[in-house]
Amino acid sequence: MAILIDKNTKVLVQGITGSTGQVATELMLKYGTKIPAGVTPGKGGQQVHGVPVYNTVKEAREKHEINASFVVVPPLFAKSAVLEALDAGIPLILVFTENVPLHDTAAMIAKAREKNAMLIGPASTGMISPELSMIGQVGGLPDMVSKIYKKGTIGIISKSGGMMNETAWVIRQAGLGQSTVIGMGGEILVGSVYADFLRMFEKDKETKAVVIWGEVGGTYEEQIAEVLKNKEFTKPLAVFIGGKFVEKMPQGVQFGHAGAIIERGKGKPSEKIEILRKAGALIAEKHYELGKIIKDAL
């Protein structure tokens, strides 16, 4: 059945009239994602690729059935867009916008908790349940999306949008397909983390195993070990951790994503790998080994 999104997902696009919003809308529609409406304050009444635009989320929700939102607004407007969606009762929100100030992200997370809603991102490229639905801009142009994403049994979670595709591709090259693939975003704070998705994959009958792309910085990878120890995830899990070279650099230097930084001794890849291995995760030393490792574990 996949997790989070499927044929019944009806996506509102917040920021639909912006250049990225328009491109993403077109690609999602081509993939078969249901997009009943879009929102851009002040642009109500327009249409984008045949999708009606409203001034507010509330208005769009009154006129259409909507159960998810894709937020693709400028960074300093992301907070108000997300709070508006949460106040309107949307249960699943994916924030594509990058460079969102940390205090704004913290506010979104606090509000999503209060509303018991699922927030993904900011700086999430998107997610896809192959052949069912896609939110965001995943896998590039349609021919490539159908080449690397195929309905199957492997769940994928990645902090990186690019490595999400690359990981999905090594799974395909191993002759397997994916149930749901999620780009969770590489920021210091994000709405949902590996642990949250693993608990959902555990309950999903279609998902037989999960593959994770993780990296230097923060403690989200370490939290996976807790989920394994508590038996909240019991299927095979293969993990690749990027950024080992950062340990050889002076502390406090950020490489790549905003969250990819070793601070106060926390966030070292070698420690993440050690903790995960001890908790029973399968570790890929080279990224392309993920396909074989998970295939052998099935």
Add this chain to the structure above:
Amino acid sequence: MRLYEYEAKELLQKHGISVPKGAVLTEKKSSQFMPCVVKAQVLFGKRADLGGIKICKDTKQADETISKLLNSTFKGEQVKSVLVEELIDLQKQYYASFLFDTDTRSPILLFSTQGGTGIEQQKNIQKFVINELEGLEEGSVRAFLKRIQADEALAPLLTSLWSFFVTEDCKLLEINPIAQTKTGYVCLDAHIDLDDFAKGRHKDWNYGERAASLGRALTEREKAVKTASDADYHGTVKYLELDGDIAFLAAGGGGSLTCMDALIDAGGKPANYTEFSGDPREEKMYVLTKQAITKPGVKGCWIVGGIANFSRVDTMMTGIVKAFEEVNPKFPIVVRRSGPYEKEGLAILKDAAKKHGWNVEVYGAETPLTATAEIIVKKVKEYGNTNR
């Protein structure tokens, strides 16, 4: 953006938070406070352990210290100014910092009743989780301080520091120590990291250029790439010089980390770290490539990226080819890239390589991303052997 201590204290003072009286000196001048503390202004490293903070009892000692510290270096970072402050007579020292915690995904307050040096080794640091929407009420801080048997009179200061942390969009606000004096609490040192993503709503953040986070000043090449990256909002290019001989041009935050590891694992030495993402235009890719491949000692170039979501391969290759045409490199070039308009993009490079006789090998998605690390390392080794 990390602030110098003096900048942090000026900002705190602007918000009515008590700091010692002081003056910033960029050239030799006598202290107007006596006794005084002379503090080297650097952004990185533990300057206290390295003699960067000195208590001076008379003018002679202060003059000597000021001239000794000015223009000295701490772990490669030059001291361009010193902060000279009145010496505070303190009875007790506390530690407080506000930051974001990945365990609770919330802002937190870290607090200790034993502030001062050696805080890293301290076991007794208390954590107080804050709801960003609700903020920090004085009452709840009082309850927290009472619970850990600390002085409840600190509550108003901690509440003010929280407001500052929010209003000034800090990623980190660390006060170590907060000094308890006869007349009240004073922030003796302040460490502030402003959130660059919030710059758009802080027109008053006019801080000068910082040293690179490696502790050294930006090199000319790094400056050139940064200028190109900041020139428009289409994508970003990052460039950091390292000691190796392989120019490394990698796409994406995650992809660049994965590939750096793969290059080092394969025995290669990167001449730089790089990341380009968000569909950068030709000009940015041109500047980045030009800087990376003209660095003295470069013996090869690895252009690598995963399957892009929205960055166009043709745009990227047009910029890269422009730089190659100017440099006309003899060294080996290995490319692995996939994504929108890859057929067109890879053809641009292949055609130019044929025309100019460059030593280029191009791979697409059928070859694993990191497998091409071994190829470039092997080719650079061969090239090095024949071109000694």
